[in-house]
Amino acid sequence: MSITSANAVLYLGVTGLFPTPQKIQGFATDDIYDTEALEVGDTMMGVDGFLSGGFVYNPVIQGYSIMADSPSADFFDSWVGAERLINDKYPAFGTIFLQGTGRKYAMTKGFLVTAPVLPDAKKLLQPRKFTIRWERVLPAPV
Template sequence: MASLTSANAVITLRIPGLFNTPVTLQGFMTDNIYDTPTVEVNQTAMGVDGKLSAGFVFNPIDQTFYIQADSSSGDIFDTWWGNMITQRDTFRCFGETTLPALGTTYTSNNGALISWPPIPTAGKILQGRQALIRWENIVPNPL
C-alpha cells in the first residue's frame, strides 16, 4: 500500500519577470503545507414548479501556502510582493505540485498573489506566514 505522506511533495512556482525558472517552495509550517477550498462548478436555480436547473461555471481556485517564519521561501513571496508595490503592477505565476503518494502532478495556471503578510507575527517565537495565490485553473496530470 502506498504511503499518504505529503512530506515528499514538491511545489514549484515560476513568476515571469521575477523568477523565470521554477523555484521550489520549502520550509512549510508544522501541520500544513497548503490548502485549497472546494470550488463551485455549477450554478443552480430552483423553479417555482420544483424543477432544478444547473449550469457549469468557471471559478478561480484559491490556494493558501503555509510558510515557516525562517523559511527561505519567504524571500520568494517578499520579492514578489515587493516588486508589485514598487512597479505598481501584478506579476502572474505558474506552479506545479507533485504528490508522489497520489502519483499526480497538479499544474496551476495564471495565478496572482492575493495576500501576503509583510512581516511575521512575533510571539515567543516568530510565527509562520500564509501566502494566498488565486489560480485560473489547476489541472491534474498522472505521473
C-alpha cells in the first residue's frame, strides 16, 4: 500500500449547524491539509544558568486547502455565514483517516479562525485555505 494522500478521508461536523459530519472533498492539487508543529513544552533559564521546563497545552492549528470549485466550499461558506448571523462561534469536530498508514485521528472542539471570502483569481481560480484551531487532535482507534 502506498502513502498517497489521494485516499485520505476527512469528515468535519459543526455542533448546532452540521451535527452530522460532512465529507470534505475537492482538495487542492498539492495540499489537502497542513498542521503546525505542536509546542508541548516551555522553558525558562534562571539567572544562575539552570534551565527549568514544563509541559504546556497549546491548540493544534490546521489548514484545509480546497479547490475553487470544491463542493465543500458551501460547507465552509455556510459556517462563516452562520457565525456572522449569530455573532458568535460554532465549535467543530472531525476525523481524518489516512489509508496509507492505517491511522485515524479525532479532532475535538475546533474553531474556524481564518476563511478566505473568495478564491484568488489568476490564470485559474486558486484554492482557498481555511484554518481551524483545535483543542486536541489525537490518534483514534481504526
